[in-house]
Amino acid sequence: MEEKIEVNIKVPNQTRYLSLIGKIGEDVARALKRFRGDREELAYHINLVLTEAMSNAIRHANEGDPEKVVHVTIVIEDQDLTIRVYDQGQGFDVCSTAAPEFKNLDEHGRGIYIIRSLMDRVTYSECRGGHVLEMVKALR
Amino acid sequence: MIVKIEEKGAVILIEVKEERLDAHNSGELKTQMLNLFEEGKINIVVDLQEVRFVDSSGLGALVSGFKNASARNGNLKLSGLQPQVKSMFELTRLHRVFEIFPGTEEALASF
Numbered sequence: 513m514e515e516k517i518e519v520n521i522k523v524p525n526q527t528r529y530l531s532l533i534g535k536i537g538e539d540v541a542r543a544l545k546r547f548r549g550d551r552e553e554l555a556y557h558i559n560l561v562l563t564e565a566m567s568n569a570i571r572h573a574n575e576g577d578p579e580k581v582v583h584v585t586i587v588i589e590d591q592d593l594t595i596r597v598y599d600q601g602q603g604f605d606v607c608s609t610a611a612p613e614f615k616n617l618d619e620h621g622r623g624i625y626i627i628r629s630l631m632d633r634v635t636y637s638e639c640r641g642g643h644v645l646e647m648v649k650a651l652r
Numbered sequence: 653m654i655v656k657i658e659e660k661g662a663v664i665l666i667e668v669k670e671e672r673l674d675a676h677n678s679g680e681l682k683t684q685m686l687n688l689f690e691e692g693k694i695n696i697v698v699d700l701q702e703v704r705f706v707d708s709s710g711l712g713a714l715v716s717g718f719k720n721a722s723a724r725n726g727n728l729k730l731s732g733l734q735p736q737v738k739s740m741f742e743l744t745r746l747h748r749v750f751e752i753f754p755g756t757e758e759a760l761a762s763f
Contacts, residue, residue, distance in 0.1 A: 527676035534672075534705070556705070556736045563707045567675040619716050622708035622744050629743060 515545050517588040525570050525580040525600075533566055533584055534559035537595070540586050547651050557630045557649075558586075558593070564623040565597040565645050573601030573643060593649045595631075600642040653680040657688075660697075663763050664688055665756060667699045673710030681710075685717040685728075694726025697759040701732030706740050718750060727751070731759040 519540060523529040541547075541555035566582055574580040583598040628634055633648040654669040666684065670677060681698075688696065698714060700706070714730070721728040729751040733741065741747040753759035 530676050619712040
């Protein structure tokens with residue numbers, strides 16, 4: 513039987529929930545039945561991309577407004593892991609962000625680079641009431 | 653954020669007593685380091701032995717500390733990186749920027 517997992521979470525637009533969402537992502541990775549790679553590494557990477565994507569949604573797209581909500585879905589289907597992070601903002605196009613200049617030692621700008629490095633496909637698009645960052649990783 | 657700050661001769665040892673160094677708490681570490689720089693303390697070891705997870709904000713706070721220390725002719729060195737944390741420094745090439753030691757003793761002795 514094909515393994516399908518879908519996790520759907522909504523939290524207030526506050527960084528104190530980063531740890532909670534990251535840990536849920538780690539637990540999903542550890543629960544996968546058929547994944548044959550390094551499970552602990554996958555768990556860490558899912559925690560990381562969730563943390564980076566949520567931080568961007570909270571601080572940039574939702575502009576730190578604590579009344580707003582961040583909606584996250586984690587779906588495992590057809591050997592693809594898809595994470596979607598929905599914001600309620602005007603958009604912050606992470607896909608147009610340039611790669612960091614490593615030698616310049618900037619304090620910011622590494623988050624999107626990390627997401628792009630660890631995931632196979634990353635898109636940012638408009639949806640009802642905001643935008644969604646979609647990140648896909650093939651689990652083969 | 654829980655940190656333990658100790659003077660070890662001319663060097664300040666900051667032990668981060670958190671499992672995560674992320675966008676939620678890294679600003680506090682940055683502030684703690686800025687306070688030390690303002691007091692004229694420019695040689696720092698940040699021990700990450702208890703940190704299991706670091707994100708780009710955590711890395712950014714350490715880069716900020718490194719740049720501030722260097723600008724004052726001091727240095728900021730790291731110790732006790734767990735394997736997954738070390739892999740983040742490698743992914744972002746920051747392992748070429750920081751001096752990284754297995755433990756605090758080696759890091760403190762290197763000044």
